[in-house]
Amino acid sequence: MSFFTRPRTVFFLAGLCCLLWGSAYPAIKQGYALLEIGRNDIAAQMLFAGYRFVGAGLLLMVFAKLSGKSLALHRAQTGQIALLGVLQTTLQYIFFYIGLAHTTGVKASILNASGVFFSVLLAHFVYHNDTLTWRKLLGCALGFAGVLAVNIGGLLGGAATDGEFTLLGEGFIVLAALVLSSASLYGKRLSQGMDSVVMTGYQLGIGGVVLVLIGWIAGGHIASFTLAPSLLLVYMALLSAVAFALWGVLLKYNRVSTVAVYSFLIPVFGACLSALFLGESLLEWKYLVALLLVSVGIWWVTQEK
Known part of the structure; x- marks a missing residue:
């Protein structure tokens, strides 16, 4: 048995990836x-995002080179x-960074x-061997019910802002998720013909450069990077690079469902870390119910029969 197929190894490394991805929410804020x-200040937000992903892309490319992978690309690729x-x-992070603000x-x-649920639904129409089942x-129904539960507090007697749903906030976060799920299907097809780490490194770097250019053209400006924000930016670049690299290794040695089932931990870690480091409220019934529904929904759609 390979080291990367051991249940304890999969549990620890997949959990670490989800912890890193979950920590991005409070880190960006x-x-x-x-x-x-x-x-x-959308222009500055784009610069902030662009610097992170250019760094993450470069780190993945260095990792790929040190691992003996070829960085050469065909013209079509x-x-x-x-x-x-x-x-x-x-595109995904334009929506995500604006939404998170x-x-x-x-x-x-x-x-x-x-x-996750958008991916399941879209895969049904793209792949003939990935059809929808009742499970x-x-x-998906549980997951989308959880998404709705996040915003219904105000309708049930809470303060008006509790149930508020804005296009630039919650709407853009959902759009970011839809873009990611759509692009991931395209990325999955490309990964059949090249190494996934190299592909991810290139796409993060290219996407990051475009974000930086958008920020510059729009007149974006970020105050000088002192020690604290500089370290934070380095951490954010590292979390993306490390999480993508480890997740790719796990997928290489295990079935997709064995690894993907742990993705229910991302919203759990994200919500808990946001509450811990940003002082946001998590102990409200609507958040707890939503988190439970979303987590169970992810578990169901990623499990084997």
Whole structure:
């Protein structure tokens, strides 16, 4: 048995990946605060995102090179990866970073998990061997019920802001999830012909460069990087690179369902870390119910029969 197929190894490494991805929610919010990036300063938000993903892409490329992988691309692959980078990194994170500036980390963690359910539904129409089953339908229904539960507090007697759903906030987070799930299907097809780590490194780097260019053209400016925000940016680049690399290794040695089932931990970690580091409220019935529904839904759609 390979080291990477041992149940304990899969549990630890997959859990670590989910912890890293979940920590991105409070990290981005904290970065906005440290760099004094306002919720309506979209140009600066794009710069902040772009710097992170350029760094993450470079780190993955270095890792791939040290692992003995070839970084060479065919002409056709260059255009395909560029398109993937614009979709999966640039477009997704335009929605995500703007959305996170207009909502809480707890809500964003739960809402962004809807991407798993979008992927299940889209895969049914793209892959003939990945059809919907009653189990998957039930999981999707639970997941989307959890997404709705996040925003119904105000309808049941809470304060008006408890149930508020805004396009720039919660709406953009859900759109980011939809873009990611759509682009991931395209990325899955490309990965059949090249190494997934190299592909991810290129697409993160290309998408990050486009985000930086958008920020510059829009007149974005970020205050000088002092020690704290600089370390935070390095951490965010590392978390993306490390999590993608480890997840790719786990998928290489295990069945997809064996690894994907742990993705229910991402909204759990994201919500808990946002509550811990940002002081946001998590112990409200609507958040707890939503988190439970989303987590169970992800578990159902990623499990084997």
